[in-house]
Amino acid sequence: MKLSNRLNSMQESPIRKLVPLAEQAKKRGLEVIHMNIGQPDIKTPKAFKQAINDFDLDVIAYSFSQGEPELIRTISDYYRRYDMEYEEDEILITNGGSEALIFAIYAVADAGDEILVPEPFYTNYNGFSKPANVNVVPITTKSEEAFRLPPKEEIEKLITDKTKAILFSNPGNPTGAIYGPEELRMLAEIAKEHELYLIADEVYREFVYDGMEYVSMGNIEGVQDRVIIVDSISKRFSACGARIGSLASKNKELMASILKLCQARLCVPTLEQVGAMELYKMDPGYFTGVKEEYDKRRMIVYEGVNRIDGVMCKKPRGAFYVIVDLPVDDADDFARWMLAEFSYEGATLMVAPAAGFYATEGLGKNQIRLAYVLEEDKLKTGIAVLEKALEAYNS
Amino acid sequence: MKLSNRLNSMQESPIRKLVPLAEQAKKRGLEVIHMNIGQPDIKTPKAFKQAINDFDLDVIAYSFSQGEPELIRTISDYYRRYDMEYEEDEILITNGGSEALIFAIYAVADAGDEILVPEPFYTNYNGFSKPANVNVVPITTKSEEAFRLPPKEEIEKLITDKTKAILFSNPGNPTGAIYGPEELRMLAEIAKEHELYLIADEVYREFVYDGMEYVSMGNIEGVQDRVIIVDSISKRFSACGARIGSLASKNKELMASILKLCQARLCVPTLEQVGAMELYKMDPGYFTGVKEEYDKRRMIVYEGVNRIDGVMCKKPRGAFYVIVDLPVDDADDFARWMLAEFSYEGATLMVAPAAGFYATEGLGKNQIRLAYVLEEDKLKTGIAVLEKALEAYNS
Numbered sequence: 001m002k003l004s005n006r007l008n009s010m011q012e013s014p015i016r017k018l019v020p021l022a023e024q025a026k027k028r029g030l031e032v033i034h035m036n037i038g039q040p041d042i043k044t045p046k047a048f049k050q051a052i053n054d055f056d057l058d059v060i061a062y063s064f065s066q067g068e069p070e071l072i073r074t075i076s077d078y079y080r081r082y083d084m085e086y087e088e089d090e091i092l093i094t095n096g097g098s099e100a101l102i103f104a105i106y107a108v109a110d111a112g113d114e115i116l117v118p119e120p121f122y123t124n125y126n127g128f129s130k131p132a133n134v135n136v137v138p139i140t141t142k143s144e145e146a147f148r149l150p151p152k153e154e155i156e157k158l159i160t161d162k163t164k165a166i167l168f169s170n171p172g173n174p175t176g177a178i179y180g181p182e183e184l185r186m187l188a189e190i191a192k193e194h195e196l197y198l199i200a201d202e203v204y205r206e207f208v209y210d211g212m213e214y215v216s217m218g219n220i221e222g223v224q225d226r227v228i229i230v231d232s233i234s235k236r237f238s239a240c241g242a243r244i245g246s247l248a249s250k251n252k253e254l255m256a257s258i259l260k261l262c263q264a265r266l267c268v269p270t271l272e273q274v275g276a277m278e279l280y281k282m283d284p285g286y287f288t289g290v291k292e293e294y295d296k297r298r299m300i301v302y303e304g305v306n307r308i309d310g311v312m313c314k315k316p317r318g319a320f321y322v323i324v325d326l327p328v329d330d331a332d333d334f335a336r337w338m339l340a341e342f343s344y345e346g347a348t349l350m351v352a353p354a355a356g357f358y359a360t361e362g363l364g365k366n367q368i369r370l371a372y373v374l375e376e377d378k379l380k381t382g383i384a385v386l387e388k389a390l391e392a393y394n395s
Numbered sequence: 396m397k398l399s400n401r402l403n404s405m406q407e408s409p410i411r412k413l414v415p416l417a418e419q420a421k422k423r424g425l426e427v428i429h430m431n432i433g434q435p436d437i438k439t440p441k442a443f444k445q446a447i448n449d450f451d452l453d454v455i456a457y458s459f460s461q462g463e464p465e466l467i468r469t470i471s472d473y474y475r476r477y478d479m480e481y482e483e484d485e486i487l488i489t490n491g492g493s494e495a496l497i498f499a500i501y502a503v504a505d506a507g508d509e510i511l512v513p514e515p516f517y518t519n520y521n522g523f524s525k526p527a528n529v530n531v532v533p534i535t536t537k538s539e540e541a542f543r544l545p546p547k548e549e550i551e552k553l554i555t556d557k558t559k560a561i562l563f564s565n566p567g568n569p570t571g572a573i574y575g576p577e578e579l580r581m582l583a584e585i586a587k588e589h590e591l592y593l594i595a596d597e598v599y600r601e602f603v604y605d606g607m608e609y610v611s612m613g614n615i616e617g618v619q620d621r622v623i624i625v626d627s628i629s630k631r632f633s634a635c636g637a638r639i640g641s642l643a644s645k646n647k648e649l650m651a652s653i654l655k656l657c658q659a660r661l662c663v664p665t666l667e668q669v670g671a672m673e674l675y676k677m678d679p680g681y682f683t684g685v686k687e688e689y690d691k692r693r694m695i696v697y698e699g700v701n702r703i704d705g706v707m708c709k710k711p712r713g714a715f716y717v718i719v720d721l722p723v724d725d726a727d728d729f730a731r732w733m734l735a736e737f738s739y740e741g742a743t744l745m746v747a748p749a750a751g752f753y754a755t756e757g758l759g760k761n762q763i764r765l766a767y768v769l770e771e772d773k774l775k776t777g778i779a780v781l782e783k784a785l786e787a788y789n790s
Contacts, residue, residue: 001592001620004505004559006527007652016460016658037457044455052666053448060439060636062432065411095490095638098660106526110399111506127659131501132401133528164399197396225396241455241665243490257402263411264522265493270636271447272664 010130014123014332014356021339022350031347032339033374033382038173038320040373042238042290047278055274063267066259067093067246071273074280075231075246081284082205084218084229086248092258093268097203097232097245102128103258104228104247105167108197109134114162115199118149120323120357120364122173122201137163138359143325143367146314147177152186156194165197166190170217171204174357174369175323176298176316178208181215188223198223203232203245204319206287209295212317224250235320237279238290244268244276294320297372297379304383305370308390320372323354323364327394331355331368334393342389349385405525409518409727409751416734417745426742427734428769428777433568433715435768437633437685442673450669458662461654462488462641466668469675470626470641476679477600479613479624481643487653488663492598492627492640496562497523498653499623499642503592504529504559510594511553511561513544515718515752515759517568517596532558533754538720538762541709542570544578550585560592561585565612566599569752569764570718571693571711573603576610583618592649593618598627598640599714601682604690607712619645630715632674633685639663639671689715692767692774699778700765703785715767718749718759722789726750726763729788737784744780 015036022032066072072091079086094100101124109115111133117125119138129136137158141147149155155166166187170179179187191198200217208214217227232245249255301322305311310327328334332353342348354367372379410431417427461467467486474481489495496519504510506528512520514533524531532553536542544550550561561582565574574582586593595612603609612622627640644650696717700706705722723729727748737743749762767774 001590001646001649003502003649003652004508006505007502007655010655010659012655013658039454039456041454043453048455049451056444058438059434059436060443060634061434062635096661102660107398107402110401111528113399124659124661127655131527131656133506195396239455240457241662243662243664251396254396254398257398260402260405260407260522261526263408264405264519265497266491266519267636267638269638269664269667271666 006131006133010127011356015352018335018339018350021336025339025348030343033347033349033378033385035370035372035374035379035382036350036352038235038371038373039240040235040238040320041375042293044239045237045279045282045286047282048237048239048242048275051278052271052275055271060270063270063273065262065267067091067268068270068273068277071277071280074277078280079218079248082214082216082219084216086250090250090255091246091248092255092262093273094245094247095268096234096243097201097230098124098128100230100245100247101125101199101201103261104199104230105129105134106132106261107254107257109164112162113164114160116155116158116163116166118168119359120174120354122169123356125167126359136359140360140363141175141177143312143314143323147172147175147323149179149183149186152190155190159194163194163196165199167199167201169201169204171207171318173204173319174321174352174354176319176321178212178318184215184217184220188220191223191226197226197228199228199230201230203230203235206236207291207294207320208318209291209298210317218248226251228254233276233279239279242272242275244272294372297376300376300379301370301372301383304380305386308387311390322370322372323367324370326366326368327390328366331366335368337393338385338389342392344385344388347381347385349382349389401526401528405522406751410747413730413734413745416731420734420743425738428742428744428773428780430765430767430769430774430777431745431747433630433766433768434635435630435633435715436770437688439634440632440674440677440681442677443632443634443637443670446673447666447670450666455665458665458668460657460662462663463665463668463672466672466675469672473675474613474643477609477611477614479611481645485645485650486641486643487650487657488668489640489642490663491629491638492596492625493519493523495625495640495642496520496594496596498656499594499625500524500529501527501656502649502652507557508559509555509557511550511558512754513563514754515569515749517564518751520562521754531754535755535758536570536572538707538709538718542567542572542718544574544581547581547585551589554589558589558591560594562594562596564596564599566602566713568599568714569716569747569749571714571716573607573713579610579612579615583615586618586621592621592623594623594625596625598625598630601631602686602689602715603713604686604693605712613643621646623649628671628674634674637667637670639667689767692771695771695774696765696767696778699775700781703782706785717765717767718762719765721761721763722785723761726761730763732788733780733784737787739780739783742776742780744777744784
């Protein structure tokens with residue numbers, strides 16, 4: 001039985017491929033330090049589950065296709081803290097940031113169209129584009145340049161008559177890079193000059209370090225009809241399993257178009273929206289503590305890996321990931337080898353080989369992504385394992 | 396700013412278009428009887444919310460992309476009651492039946508391909524196909540024939556080299572028709588001879604009346620590698636707002652392909668899956684009471700509408716919908732008029748104009764769909780409003 005071609009070209013998750021090896025390592029009695037995935041160990045605020053528990057109703061009925069009005073209002077209020085004015089009809093609730101990204105891509109690009117994405121990028125940007133027959137065209141950024149964007153002319157060279165949008169995460173997964181006002185204004189100029197949409201995945205908005213002030217694509221003037229902001233409670237409130245995301249745009253025609261996609265899938269779960277409202281209503285002070293915790297972890301990883309011979313990473317400035325250059329030819333082989341054959345003091349390390357985050361063949365082969373979402377001791381153990389593993393692997 | 400063409404061709408929901416009129420009627424102090432939408436008033440079993448309330452965890456973490464193993468096991472057990480043997484790796488949990496349908500369509504059809512669907516059909520089959528650039532080709536069925544399938548030759552005339560699947564709901568929304576073993580075997584033969592998939596939307600499986608025994612597409616031998624079963628807890632357990640669906644198939648290659656789509660969107664909400672497990676674990680006796688209640692409602696609507704002058708509907712045999720032929724030229728206009736200008740004893744009626752359930756232009760213009768998901772008294776009021784409204788509209 002023939003299947004569609006559109007899914008053939010979808011790659012398997014570069015992380016999930018390693019899962020069976022990790023499971024086997026656990027069966028051998030090893031502790032596996034999971035620095036491979038952005039699943040934080042920070043507790044989900046109690047307000048989330050409490051609101052769900054307190055919510056009493058006889059029939060779990062359909063919610064509104066655009067989302068629960070009160071959740072939309074709390075997100076509108078939340079944006080105001082960042083000087084973004086999104087009215088209630090300019091916000092839609094989605095099944096995670098994932099669905100917001102899918103909807104954005106479908107709304108701006110037809111089959112055969114192209115979307116520019118700075119690489120390395122969140123692999124699922126490809127996973128969302130491929131089923132739609134939309135092609136991701138990479139804007140290559142480099143480890144040694146801390147993954148900053150190339151100059152305008154370099155980006156413009158990639159634009160064709162098929163290009164419909166620039167999609168990026170800021171703060172960046174997997175790079176930890178942050179695009180400041182200058183870079184955002186450059187993207188805005190490109191968008192205006194070439195009639196493109198700007199899809200800004202800002203799910204890590206709160207996680208910026210070194211006292212930097214965060215600037216959103218939603219703050220840049222003159223392009224707001226082109227901007228689509230993607231958000232999610234997953235990382236922001238450590239509620240990955242709740243699957244509540246949102247999409248915001250001031251382009252009414254775009255929103256009407258996306259509402260049709262919302263209506264087709266009927267609605268997002270009622271209970272999870274009830275929990276999410278309480279998260280967005282929390283005092284912004286909540287983030288101070290969380291950010292301090294991540295910042296501490298960031299420095300442990302950044303300083304820790306740079307102390308290892310032949311290892312290099314530039315200081316990440318946001319999110320909770322870092323791309324690390326290793327003294328190996330094939331980080332995928334090294335990652336598999338660590339899980340299958342290596343341990344140090346009863347532990348081994350799971351990392352994400354970075355080649356899967358690049359669209360350009362051959363790039364990232366000596367790189368891994370580490371997520372610093374675990375408590376201090378585990379991160380230190382992880383780095384110790386990495387150091388010893390590299391010594392053993394290279395000898 | 397240009398948008399994609401793929402969403403242009405998506406029609407707005409034929410029901411949701413009327414919502415503003417219903418809201419205005421409520422503001423004028425009228426009771427609006429909602430026979431337009433399949434939102435049951437049957438209580439969601441308490442086990443659902445209880446399980447969620449009892450579920451305690453510090454971090455609402457990602458669930459498995461394929462779904463929670465325990466939920467998958469309970470669904471596997473549930474299928475066994477219907478003599479269907481779906482192993483745990485042959486079932487995937489989805490965001491409602493909606494996502495299961497989307498995944499099935501994407502897995503079997505490329506842009507430009509066609510899927511045969513008996514019409515009138517659940518409008519969102521179009522809403523799921525259009526964004527994928529897949530075309531729905533209708534197999535017309537008729538009110539006066541109780542919406543049974545046409546003979547094999549008629550269906551085969553519609554098949555081209557672009558046809559990839561037959562998609563149908565059984566019991567049928569919006570028709571209330573049931574395809575028995577003979578019709579299912581005919582579809583199976585067509586599928587075998589023309590290399591097609593069979594996507595069986597069986598979310599109303601329990602709701603069959605008149606002592607009929609339900610036969611699933613999953614029970615038909617010789618085609619199981621072609622069959623994709625779509626299910627949902629929405630109607631089955633009156634839990635529409637939970638958004639838990641599932642997809643089952645014995646075709647391993649297909650399942651591997653769809654798993655990639657599952658992985659890209661990460662997972663389905665954890666808490667709702669915890670609730671859903673308890674629903675599928677309930678004693679099958681639960682359905683006896685629910686079915687009796689729907690059966691009673693069915694007869695009220697079926698007998699009630701047929702007593703009205705010039706109104707006709709064949710007895711629906713399953714689900715909780717009926718298509719009714721009205722003595723009007725334009726049921727859409729009549730539906731709007733009822734909401735905007737008519738009331739009887741303080742109430743008015745909201746119905747779904749049936750033209751939106753047909754792909755063939757001009758069909759269903761004198762028809763409406765009624766959902767018998769409300770308690771007896773409301774249904775009786777609704778039918779009284781319909782009778783008086785038709786008298787007034789036609790005079």
